[in-house]
Amino acid sequence: MIKLLPTKHLLMISGISALIAIVLIAFPEEENSDNNHISIEANLEVIDQSQLMLQDLQKLTPRSNTVPLAALPTNNTTFTHDIPTPEALVKKSRPATFKEQSIEVKSGDSLSKLLSNEGISAQDIYKVSLADKKQKTLLQMRPGQTISFTKNETTGELTQLTLILNRLDSVTFERNNEKFNRTEASRTPDIIQTYKEAEINNSLFVDGLKAGIDQPLLIELANIFGWDIDFALDIRKGDSLSILYEENFLDGEKIGHGNIIAAQFINNGRTYQAIRYKTEKGASYYTPDGLAMRKAFIRTPVDFTRISSKFNPNRLHPIFKTSRPHRGVDYAAASGTPVKAAGDGKISFAGKQNGYGNVVIIDHGKGYQTLYAHLKGFARGTRRGARVQQGKIIAYVGQTGWATGPHLHYEFRINGTHKNPVTVKLPNDDPMPKNDLKKYLPYAKQVVATLSNSHSPSFAQKFAALKD
Numbered sequence: 280m281i282k283l284l285p286t287k288h289l290l291m292i293s294g295i296s297a298l299i300a301i302v303l304i305a306f307p308e309e310e311n312s313d314n315n316h317i318s319i320e321a322n323l324e325v326i327d328q329s330q331l332m333l334q335d336l337q338k339l340t341p342r343s344n345t346v347p348l349a350a351l352p353t354n355n356t357t358f359t360h361d362i363p364t365p366e367a368l369v370k371k372s373r374p375a376t377f378k379e380q381s382i383e384v385k386s387g388d389s390l391s392k393l394l395s396n397e398g399i400s401a402q403d404i405y406k407v408s409l410a411d412k413k414q415k416t417l418l419q420m421r422p423g424q425t426i427s428f429t430k431n432e433t434t435g436e437l438t439q440l441t442l443i444l445n446r447l448d449s450v451t452f453e454r455n456n457e458k459f460n461r462t463e464a465s466r467t468p469d470i471i472q473t474y475k476e477a478e479i480n481n482s483l484f485v486d487g488l489k490a491g492i493d494q495p496l497l498i499e500l501a502n503i504f505g506w507d508i509d510f511a512l513d514i515r516k517g518d519s520l521s522i523l524y525e526e527n528f529l530d531g532e533k534i535g536h537g538n539i540i541a542a543q544f545i546n547n548g549r550t551y552q553a554i555r556y557k558t559e560k561g562a563s564y565y566t567p568d569g570l571a572m573r574k575a576f577i578r579t580p581v582d583f584t585r586i587s588s589k590f591n592p593n594r595l596h597p598i599f600k601t602s603r604p605h606r607g608v609d610y611a612a613a614s615g616t617p618v619k620a621a622g623d624g625k626i627s628f629a630g631k632q633n634g635y636g637n638v639v640i641i642d643h644g645k646g647y648q649t650l651y652a653h654l655k656g657f658a659r660g661t662r663r664g665a666r667v668q669q670g671k672i673i674a675y676v677g678q679t680g681w682a683t684g685p686h687l688h689y690e691f692r693i694n695g696t697h698k699n700p701v702t703v704k705l706p707n708d709d710p711m712p713k714n715d716l717k718k719y720l721p722y723a724k725q726v727v728a729t730l731s732n733s734h735s736p737s738f739a740q741k742f743a744a745l746k747d
Contacts, residue, residue: 377438381427390417393426394437403437407452410459416442416450446534468527470537474733476521483510487520496524496536503553503564504544506574506705511583519545519738523730538562541726543742550745552730554723558715567723569716571708575643576622577669578705580651581676581687583610588686590699606697607650607690614655614685616676620667621649621691629661635688636680639673647706648695652688653680 382393394404411417420426420442429439440459441451447466452459477490487497500522501510508514525537544551553564553572564572588609624643632638635652639661642648655677667673678685691700711719734742 374433376432377429378432379427379429381425384420384422384424384426386422388420388422390420390426394428397428397430398435399428399430399437400435406457407437407440407459410452410461411450414450414461416444446529466529468529468534471526471528472523472540472729473526474521474523474730476519476735476738479514479518479520480516483514483520492522493536496522496539499539500542500544503539503542503572504551506572506576506578507551508544508546509578509701511579512586512701513546515547518547519741521730521734521738523726523733541730543730545741545745548745550742552727554726556711556715556719556722558711565711565719565723567727569711569719569723571710573708574705575647575669575708576649576691576705577619578700579610580619580621580649580689581610581612581616583612583616583687585611586701587611587684590697590701607652607688608700610687610689612676612685612687614676614678616687617658617672618651618654618674618676618687620669620671620673621689622647622669624649624667626661626663626665626667626673629657629663631679634681636682637674637677638680641667641673645706646694648692650688650690650692652690653677653682653686655679655685 380397382397384393390408391401391404395401408417424445425443427441427443428437430436431438436454438454439452441449443449447468449464451462451464453462475490475492477486477492479486483501484494484497487500488494492500500520521543522539523541524539526533527535527537538555539553541552541554543553552567554567555562555564566572586608588605590605590608618639620641622641622643624641624647626639627642627648628638628640630638632652635650637654637656638650638652639654639657640648640650651674653676654674657674658672661667661673676685676687682688689700691698691703693703731739731742
């Protein structure tokens with residue numbers, strides 16, 4: 280097959296032929312020459328048009344991207360292309376560097392807000408939250424708590440997060456590939472038994488604080504003896520108390536107090552002792568003989584400022600000016616002060632009743648009944664037939680019915696007979712089970728001995744005098 284030359288190449292050949300002709304004319308062969316010959320050869324190559332087009336394209340292509348024709352693949356050669364590695368893979372291949380940070384939780388903060396401000400991705404925040412889906416600890420974090428976390432600065436990934444709940448408890452989330460594992464940790468403090476005592480000259484709280492007893496312990500002490508002692512009415516100058524309790528230390532630093540192990544209170548010549556003991560029903564306080572300190576009724580069902588009218592069978596009525604028995608106690612208190620159920624029971628009446636105004640009557644069983652009158656209003660759930668537990672708020676102090684000022688009129692009845700709520704002997708709570716009592720009595724004897732051996736000489740002398 281005859282291959283045709285391009286026009287451009289034909290012109291080139293014609294030009295070269297003309298040039299040879301001119302040279303021969305300009306330089307004729309001399310007779311005396313040494314017969315030297317000038318030989319000009321034109322090697323003409325027949326080029327495939329397809330190759331010409333490829334060469335022309337190569338001239339238009341930048342040298343940095345030019346592939347030599349000799350390097351073009353044959354049928355047995357495979358092309359390889361250099362594709363840039365994704366940035367994420369490049370980061371993961373670099374040596375990891377980690378940065379630890381801690382943030383204090385403030386009001387209005389959330390996990391998403393805190394971590395996103397530190398450059399943590401929304402995906403990692405979601406993964407951590409997913410690991411806490413059931414417990415919801417991260418949703419319930421409070422101001423003052425601390426979040427510490429570790430970030431892989433090379434990849435930007437969150438690797439660990441810890442929510443420090445308090446000095447003892449924390450929750451940690453550890454990264455495991457594309458999810459987080461949740462673990463809880465608790466440190467155990469060192470517990471030391473501490474003894475303190477105080478003599479009351481002003482009040483329980485003033486003199487207790489002077490003796491170095493923390494206020495929460497004094498409140499707990501008042502609750503322990505609250506069924507036997509009215510701390511608003513019964514406290515006398517010269518009363519004394521002693522307390523054996525736990526103090527918690529962490530790394531040599533006091534971080535708070537634990538339980539009251541045992542306590543004594545000398546009030547108006549009478550001695551009360553309480554010992555903490557745990558049974559299957561839970562921990563409670565008992566006398567050294569195993570009787571429950573908790574009584575079936577609380578002595579005073581309202582926080583009051585004073586007793587405005589005492590129990591008096593022959594009282595002169597303030598409105599009618601006639602001798603009418605006052606079969607209860609009037610506790611003066613600000614209007615709206617909560618009124619608590621004196622004991623467990625069932626509400627037998629809740630409504631208006633003549634001169635009592637708004638009134639609640641609770642039947643406690645075994646012949647015991649309490650009445651609360653002149654109420655401003657009833658608490659939610661206070662209705663006839665409803666069951667209540669000791670200490671539950673049932674109503675609020677008011678001035679309804681025949682009342683000259685805001686106060687609670689409180690009555691205590693046994694088998695229909697009115698008793699003075701201030702002085703009536705309150706029944707104990709359910710006794711300790713016999714199986715527990717066998718273990719308790721030796722323990723109580725040991726605790727009482729520890730308490731007695733810790734007394735100061737003055738306290739020991741006062742205590743001995745009372746026993747005699």
